[in-house]
Amino acid sequence: MSTQRITAILAIFLITAVFLRSISQAANPNDIEDLIKQYQQETKCNHVSVVVYNHGDVSYYGDSEGLYQIGSMTKAFTGLAISKLITERVIDENGVISDYIPGFEGYFDSRKVNITVRNLLEQKSGFTNNEKEYPSAAATETLAEWADRISGSELNSIPGAEYAYSNVNYNLLGLVIENVSGMPYRDYIEQNILLPLGLKNTYVGMPYSGRIVEGTRLGYRHAFDFHMAVKEASIPAGYFYSNTEDMGRWIEICTGNSDIPEDFKESFSKIKEQLKAEGDYYSGWELFADGVTGHSGGTPNYSSRIAFDDKKQIGVCVLSNLNVAATTDSLCNNIFDILSGRDPGALTKDIWTIFDIVFSAVTAVGAFLFGAIFITKRRSLLLGCDTILIVLLALVLILFPIIFGAGMKEIVFTWAPWSLAGGILTVAGDIVCATIKLLTGKRYADHNKTGKG
Structure with a gap:
């Protein structure tokens, strides 16, 4: 031959x-532990932690204390801080961001346009996640230095007209927080959001205590340890660390089943009021089908997802140390289906x-x-x-x-x-x-x- x-x-x-092999799927298990095992077998992920909230009962699967990067689930904390500043009348939701970031400009069709705080909260600023057009911060850049570098960029749409998910929006909101509070973003969030809400295991950027579950990266059907330095100017959009112990409390807070300071209640109510129809996005949250609220997260070496329904009083959060976001979303959704009394579907292949x-x-x-x-x-x-x-x-x-x-x-x-x-x-x-x-x-x-x- x-x-x-x-x-x-x-x-x-x-x-x-x-x-x-890629299209084959194992039988869909109805047990949460079996779902997690299937997830690990298919993704090759070596660490995944899950918290389930069901009518006041909180259950943990895997390591509840290990700290994971939560990716874009971070945006909900940045959004909450902005919403709190709005209710305190420190920020005007309809104010242009150049009022809070002096000199910041955006252009559409070569014409200067105004971007509002609301545009950023709704992901309707005209920025996108295209790294070539709007590069993320360098390792040594501050939020102010990065914002100055992208100021004057040509936008992909006129502000307020079209939804386009972008980390730029929430990093700019992080700078707004710094400028109006007179405090570094990290300090403001820790003192005014995390501490009052009792989220003692959630960290702004790299944790200074606790045990970190090292991130990994795929290669030849194996997960290799893969460390990525956290860039300070990228933290507001996606680089908090947390564990399922705190995420369980976060779900309790979001579903209205945890005592929180009175000054937070108006902010949470306002956020929920803005999520009216499927696909709506506001303050780091998206409204999914059937009235479910949630968000996903993905960094080069982690993936995560949170979903809750405050009317049904159920919620799930999945934290994984591997960037397989679509499968992580699928695992979270399947567990949520079990809580809702539905049969889970097949895991989506990332x-x-x-x-x-x-x-x-x-x-x-x-x-x-x-x-x-x-x-x-x-x-x-x-x-x-x-x-x-x-x-x-x-x-x-x-x-x-x-x-x-x-x-x-x-x-x-x-x-x-x-x-x-x-x-x-x-x-x-x-x-x-x-x-x-x-x-x-x-x-x-x-x-x-x-x-x-």
Whole structure:
């Protein structure tokens, strides 16, 4: 059998096996512990903690004391601080942010436009999460320095017109808090939000006590420890740490079943009043179907989700030390379904899990191809293989930054599984090997034709 046929058969076999594995799902368990086990088996996550609130009863699964990054669930705390400042009449919800961040400007169609505090709270400022257009803060930047750098940006829509989820909005709100309070964001949140609400295990940025559950990153169907430094100017939108013990109390507070200071009650009521229809977003919360309120979180090495229904008096929070946000959302939703008396569905497979499976296969096939390219002498096979690999690599390098709205460096070395980097390097190595063989083979043939060989 020719080398070409062997290569084709092996490639088809591997891709088919990977595809079948990726779409297969275990039977849907109805037990919460079974759901958690299934989640860990499918994602390869080594730590996941869950808290369940059910009509006053709080149950914990996994490590209730370990501290996880809660990602964009952080926005609810920034939003609460802003709502509290609004009720205290320190901030005008309809005031333009340049009143609170002097000199800050935004443009649409090259015309200066006003962005209000409400626009930021509702994710309707015109900013997006496109890192190329609105880059996040550098490690050494303060909130003020970062805001000054993105001031004057061209917005993607006129403020107030369209919803577009963006971390920019809540980091700007963090700076508003600093400027109107005269305190660093961290100090204000700790003293005026976390301490009064009794959230003693929730931290603004890196914890100064407690035990951190180290974040991880996928690679070749394994979770590797992966530490990411917390950037101070990115904290208000997504870099609190907490545990399920505090998240259980947070659900109790949000469902109205915990004693809180009187001055918070108006703020919580106002937030809930703004969430009227499915899809509404306000102050770090989204209204889901059937009157459920919640939010998800995802950083390069953690994922999380919280959901509660204050009328049914149920709630769930899931904290995971792996960035598989779609599957984490699915686990939370399934547990919520169990509490609601519904059968849970299948766990959703996260895009990074799919990428890990695909690029693990790409690495394996690429490694085999390297050997096949090295030993084959058929020029047509080399040329065909080289062309296909170049096209595939070009598509990845061109399309991924467009799809994910980030640079290829950030995608490969921060967000995607390690197998993406391995797959790209393997394909690049195959291209180099095939190209060298083609060039040296042509040179050898030319020498023979001219009698110089």
